[in-house]
Amino acid sequence: MTESIDDRLAALVGRPVGSRGTSVAPDPVNQPMIRHWAAAFEDWNPVYTDPEEASRSRFGGIVAPPLMLQTWTMATPRITGIAERGGSPVEADEVGPLAVLDEAGYVGTLATDSEFEIVRYLRLGEVVSATSTIESISEEKRTRLGAGRFVTWVTDYTDEAGEVVGRQRFRILKFKPEGAPA
Amino acid sequence: MKESPAPPRQGRRATLDWADIRTGDEVTPMEIDVTATVVVAGAIATRDFMPVHHDRDYANAQGAPDIFMNILSDTAYCSRFLTDWAGPDATVRRLAIRLGVPMFAGGTLVYRGSVTGHERRGDEGVVTVEFRATNDLGDHLTGTAELGFPVPEGGG
Numbered sequence A: 001m002t003e004s005i006d007d008r009l010a011a012l013v014g015r016p017v018g019s020r021g022t023s024v025a026p027d028p029v030n031q032p033m034i035r036h037w038a039a040a041f042e043d044w045n046p047v048y049t050d051p052e053e054a055s056r057s058r059f060g061g062i063v064a065p066p067l068m069l070q071t072w073t074m075a076t077p078r079i080t081g082i083a084e085r086g087g088s089p090v091e092a093d094e095v096g097p098l099a100v101l102d103e104a105g106y107v108g109t110l111a112t113d114s115e116f117e118i119v120r121y122l123r124l125g126e127v128v129s130a131t132s133t134i135e136s137i138s139e140e141k142r143t144r145l146g147a148g149r150f151v152t153w154v155t156d157y158t159d160e161a162g163e164v165v166g167r168q169r170f171r172i173l174k175f176k177p178e179g180a181p182a
Numbered sequence B: 001m002k003e004s005p006a007p008p009r010q011g012r013r014a015t016l017d018w019a020d021i022r023t024g025d026e027v028t029p030m031e032i033d034v035t036a037t038v039v040v041a042g043a044i045a046t047r048d049f050m051p052v053h054h055d056r057d058y059a060n061a062q063g064a065p066d067i068f069m070n071i072l073s074d075t076a077y078c079s080r081f082l083t084d085w086a087g088p089d090a091t092v093r094r095l096a097i098r099l100g101v102p103m104f105a106g107g108t109l110v111y112r113g114s115v116t117g118h119e120r121r122g123d124e125g126v127v128t129v130e131f132r133a134t135n136d137l138g139d140h141l142t143g144t145a146e147l148g149f150p151v152p153e154g155g156g
Helices: A005-010 A031-041 A051-056 A066-072 A099-103 B036-045 B056-061 B071-086
Strands: A022-024 A108-118 A129-137 A141-143 A146-158 A164-175 B026-034 B091-099 B107-121 B124-135 B138-150
Touching: A005 A099, A031 A066, A031 B036, A031 B071, A066 A108, A066 A164, A066 B071, A066 B091, A108 A146, A108 B071, B026 B036, B026 B071, B026 B124, B036 B071, B071 B091, B071 B107, B071 B124, B071 B138, B091 B124, B107 B138
Parallel strands: none
Antiparallel strands: A022 A129, A108 A164, A108 B091, A129 A146, A141 A146, A146 A164, B026 B107, B091 B138, B107 B124, B124 B138
8 A cells, every 4th residue: 555645744743853863962062162153253242252241241151142052963064075965964874754755756945934942041061952853744835946845843952951942943845846857 | 472352343232221122113234245255154153064055166056156145144143133233131032034035155135123022021021123134136034033131120
C-alpha cells in the first residue's frame, strides 16, 4: 500500500527537524564571540561588551545580544567540500525529514518568516541547547514561485537546567520551481 | 601596553523613559551601506558558512547577481536598530520578521519604524514597534518587535 504525500507529511509534524534531536552549543556564551558579533554589526550597546557600563545597567553585568541566540548552537562547519555539499556546512549523516518534500518535487526552498520570543538574556559561561520540532506543513498553495507548501518549525533554546530561555519559529516555503518537470 | 581605542558608539547612552514614549513616535532610522565586507562579516560572526553569503561565483551559479545578507544578520541589525533608539536597558522581548526581496552586496539598507503600542506588563513597560528595512528592490523585511523597559515600582 502506498501512502499519500499528505499522509507522509502529516506524519512529520511533531518530529525533530534535523537528524539529531538536540544541538548543544560547542562553546559556552563568551566575550570573544560577542565582541566579534558586535564588531560585525557595529552594535556597541555597552551591555554586550563594556563590563563597567554593563555592571551599572539593569542587567548588572555583561549579557549576550539576544539575537545571538541562534548563533551559539550553529554547527562547527567543515569547510573542506562545503560547496560540493550544496552549501551545507556539515556532513549530512542521515536524510532529514524534509527530504520527503524534495522527493515529491518541492525542491526549491525560500525562507519566509523568523519570529523570536526572548524569555531572558544569557550571561557569560552559560551553555545553550536547541531542539527543533516541525510544527506544521501547509496544504499545497499557489505562490509566485510555483506550487508550494509552507513548513514551520519551532526551536526551543534551553539553559543547562533545561529552562527555556528563548523560542524561535521559522517558516520556509518548499516549492516546485515553475517550468521544472513535475 | 597601549590599549586599542574604544569603538565608535552610535547608540543612545541613557535609556528612554517608558512613560515618555508615545504611540506614533518614530524610531531613529538606521542606514547600512551593505558592502561585500558587511555581508561576509555578518555571516561569519553568526557562524553561517553557506557560500551564497561569502562566495560571489557560487552565488552567481545559484542565479543570484551577488552574495546576499543572511537571515541571522537581518535579525542582528533589527536588534541594533531597536536598542540604538531605545537605549541599553531596553530588552528585546519579541522580534518577528517577514522576509521580502534579497539584500545583495552593493546596496543600501534603510531601517525605519514607529511605535504602535505601549502597555504595562508585569514589572515592565512594553513598547511595540512596527518597522521595515528597504533597499532599491523594495522591502527586504517587515517586522514587529516588543521591547521591555524598566519602570518604577507601582508606577507607570
